[in-house]
Amino acid sequence: MRAIVTNPAKKNSVKLVNLPKPVPKRKEALLRTTCVGIDGTDREINEGLYGTLPEDSDHIVLGHEALATIEKIEETTSGFSAGDLVVPTVRRPCQENCLNCRTGEVDMCLTGNYFEHGIYKLDGFASDYAVSDPRFLIKVPEELKDIAVLLEPMSVAEKAVTHCFKIQQRTRWKPKKALVNGAGPVGLLTTLILRLRGLEVYAAATRTKDSQKSKIVNCVGGTYVNVVETPITELKEKFDIIIEATGNVSAALGTLDALGANGILCFLGIYREKLACEEFGKVLTSMVLKNQVIFGSVSSNKTHFETGVEDMLKIKRRFKSVLNQLITNKIQVHKFREAFQPTHEEIKTVICFD
Amino acid sequence: MRAIVTNPAKKNSVKLVNLPKPVPKRKEALLRTTCVGIDGTDREINEGLYGTLPEDSDHIVLGHEALATIEKIEETTSGFSAGDLVVPTVRRPCQENCLNCRTGEVDMCLTGNYFEHGIYKLDGFASDYAVSDPRFLIKVPEELKDIAVLLEPMSVAEKAVTHCFKIQQRTRWKPKKALVNGAGPVGLLTTLILRLRGLEVYAAATRTKDSQKSKIVNCVGGTYVNVVETPITELKEKFDIIIEATGNVSAALGTLDALGANGILCFLGIYREKLACEEFGKVLTSMVLKNQVIFGSVSSNKTHFETGVEDMLKIKRRFKSVLNQLITNKIQVHKFREAFQPTHEEIKTVICFD
Numbered sequence: 001m002r003a004i005v006t007n008p009a010k011k012n013s014v015k016l017v018n019l020p021k022p023v024p025k026r027k028e029a030l031l032r033t034t035c036v037g038i039d040g041t042d043r044e045i046n047e048g049l050y051g052t053l054p055e056d057s058d059h060i061v062l063g064h065e066a067l068a069t070i071e072k073i074e075e076t077t078s079g080f081s082a083g084d085l086v087v088p089t090v091r092r093p094c095q096e097n098c099l100n101c102r103t104g105e106v107d108m109c110l111t112g113n114y115f116e117h118g119i120y121k122l123d124g125f126a127s128d129y130a131v132s133d134p135r136f137l138i139k140v141p142e143e144l145k146d147i148a149v150l151l152e153p154m155s156v157a158e159k160a161v162t163h164c165f166k167i168q169q170r171t172r173w174k175p176k177k178a179l180v181n182g183a184g185p186v187g188l189l190t191t192l193i194l195r196l197r198g199l200e201v202y203a204a205a206t207r208t209k210d211s212q213k214s215k216i217v218n219c220v221g222g223t224y225v226n227v228v229e230t231p232i233t234e235l236k237e238k239f240d241i242i243i244e245a246t247g248n249v250s251a252a253l254g255t256l257d258a259l260g261a262n263g264i265l266c267f268l269g270i271y272r273e274k275l276a277c278e279e280f281g282k283v284l285t286s287m288v289l290k291n292q293v294i295f296g297s298v299s300s301n302k303t304h305f306e307t308g309v310e311d312m313l314k315i316k317r318r319f320k321s322v323l324n325q326l327i328t329n330k331i332q333v334h335k336f337r338e339a340f341q342p343t344h345e346e347i348k349t350v351i352c353f354d
Numbered sequence: 355m356r357a358i359v360t361n362p363a364k365k366n367s368v369k370l371v372n373l374p375k376p377v378p379k380r381k382e383a384l385l386r387t388t389c390v391g392i393d394g395t396d397r398e399i400n401e402g403l404y405g406t407l408p409e410d411s412d413h414i415v416l417g418h419e420a421l422a423t424i425e426k427i428e429e430t431t432s433g434f435s436a437g438d439l440v441v442p443t444v445r446r447p448c449q450e451n452c453l454n455c456r457t458g459e460v461d462m463c464l465t466g467n468y469f470e471h472g473i474y475k476l477d478g479f480a481s482d483y484a485v486s487d488p489r490f491l492i493k494v495p496e497e498l499k500d501i502a503v504l505l506e507p508m509s510v511a512e513k514a515v516t517h518c519f520k521i522q523q524r525t526r527w528k529p530k531k532a533l534v535n536g537a538g539p540v541g542l543l544t545t546l547i548l549r550l551r552g553l554e555v556y557a558a559a560t561r562t563k564d565s566q567k568s569k570i571v572n573c574v575g576g577t578y579v580n581v582v583e584t585p586i587t588e589l590k591e592k593f594d595i596i597i598e599a600t601g602n603v604s605a606a607l608g609t610l611d612a613l614g615a616n617g618i619l620c621f622l623g624i625y626r627e628k629l630a631c632e633e634f635g636k637v638l639t640s641m642v643l644k645n646q647v648i649f650g651s652v653s654s655n656k657t658h659f660e661t662g663v664e665d666m667l668k669i670k671r672r673f674k675s676v677l678n679q680l681i682t683n684k685i686q687v688h689k690f691r692e693a694f695q696p697t698h699e700e701i702k703t704v705i706c707f708d
Contacts, residue, residue, distance in 0.1 A: 099526055108645055170520035171454065171459060172453055252634075276631060280629055
């Protein structure tokens with residue numbers, strides 16, 4: 001079967017290879033991959049910045065954002081049958097089976113010894129076939145088949161928003177205004193989720209106001225801010241929720257000023273650059289005097305995928321085809337290299353196996 | 355009556371003056387002050403770094419940590435009678451009566467237009483008599499009369515710990531180890547509260563291991579860390595909860611490294627120094643990959659004072675006279691200036707009016 005693999009130890013080693021079709025163990029499902037989405041993590045793994053090989057292997061199959069059909073399943077008590085449309089979750093429990101992994105909150109693993117399909121010690125789904133324990137599969141309704149490849153980034157956005165609301169149960173809180181910094185797929189999906197929750201949402205990015213990103217924000221009733229014209233530090237609004245999804249340290253710094261009293265700020269990026277915060281004392285004092293919370297969020301678990309399915313259905317009913325507009329590039333497997341050279345107007349590139 | 359006043363606009367203007375005895379309005383209680391504790395905020399107000407005068411006044415009566423007896427009360431439905439031992443809360447609702455102020459969470463005021471006795475636009479309790487709306491008084495049992503002057507800093511510590519636990523309801527969480535940075539009254543009271551909650555507690559400060567602070571930490575089963583000998587960055591432990599109560603930016607920075615996976619860090623200080631965080635990207639990425647929360651906390655509300663009374667009773671039963679050991683200096687009103695020149699071994703200085 002065809003598989004897109006790389007070796008995180010070698011820069012730009014992504015390639016298409018032929019691998020034997022996997023044989024599922026007794027309780028596993030055999031999956032036929034429909035398509036995989038490619039994101040910044042895939043590109044960073046290919047650039048040798050991230051990722052870890054499976055044990056005893058010299059490559060890792062990429063692809064942690066997948067949509068697939070169940071080809072074969074023996075376990076009749078799993079609730080799945082052949083032909084079901086599914087999305088596999090990414091992170092799997094740690095070897096130690098810690099408190100959180102044991103109870104399904106794998107995204108909050110305490111040991112760091114978890115596994116992640118296509119990222120960390122487990123092959124991903126960028127291959128014609130793959131296998132998975134059915135306990136980590138999410139059933140997807142047929143009406144979402146065109147967009148369900150977005151469910152993995154959607155789950156990351158759902159976790160961020162869910163944690164904001166859970167954390168803020170510490171106090172009486174009626175959030176009105178949200179700012180989403182960064183309009184990649186996670187930023188845009190967060191914008192959609194916050195609009196569903198009834199918030200006034202500003203989405204900020206570097207693209208122009210006639211870009212596809214800007215159009216998507218406007219079409220769901222959000223306000224698009226071109227930060228090249230209006231830096232976040234110049235916005236007059238103060239926000240109850242800020243989601244920082246750029247991965248850019250100076251952009252992250254800029255958001256701190258825009259957070260209102262009792263506000264909450266979620267960081268979602270991997271911030272690689274070295275950049276000093278010159279006024280760290282001022283940041284801390286402002287946090288104290290305004291009772292603010294900032295937190296980091298990574299990965300997601302099954303509940304976030306499930307909420308993602310519900311929200312995708314709601315978005316489809318309320319905002320029609322907006323989710324389809326996020327998928328800007330669909331390419332065939334043999335053209336996989338294009339997915340690793342994103343264009344300026346790309347939002348989500350999907351590699352199709354079917 | 356005697357009153358200790360200052361003008362925040364003038365450095366070192368603290369003085370003892372004679373003021374008319376206040377006349378309570380119909381629903382107010384007349385209080386006879388027993389004593390007031392002096393803390394860093396009082397000293398900063400006297401240094402001209404903080405505080406705001408009451409409207410149409412050229413001085414503010416200091417004293418936001420008070421213990422008093424009700425001298426007179428007309429409102430029979432208030433639940434109070436003359437002779438009751440009480441502690442007044444500090445912050446009072448904002449002019450706009452915002453969502454949080456309206457519902458008693460004055461510490462989470464959304465407008466910033468709150469009032470604070472002895473700090474911000476309201477006279478404090480460092481005078482022979484004072485008045486208060488009985489809704490903001492906390493009744494104190496007689497058995498706490500020697501230590502109840504600590505109830506205000508206790509309430510600040512209770513808020514910090516309560517918010518840690520409330521915020522962490524976002525996930526399955528069984529905290530084991532806590533670090534309290536700073537062993538002033540709030541740091542030590544936080545240490546006591548966390549010990550009551552069953553945590554293994556490290557308390558870090560600059561005093562030697564034979565200091566009173568170290569003895570207090572040891573006597574409640576905590577581990578005292580002299581940061582001059584062992585900087586926090588050299589501790590091998592990772593902590594589930596960190597409370598930063600030094601107000602020192604570089605100390606605050608040092609605590610970030612000691613926070614474990616899914617951990618929570620609360621900042622309680624006012625961080626005035628200018629100090630850069632050279633590796634802000636690294637701090638953010640670590641927060642993301644470890645799902646960490648950091649938050650700031652200021653002031654407290656009635657519920658935190660009430661929890662404080664309950665915890666003081668528990669501490670007295672379990673750790674005997676440890677709370678008395680926090681009150682290192684008791685001085686008479688005419689010697690009030692001594693309270694503004696703390697000694698090296700001071701923990702809490704109290705000015706006695708009775």
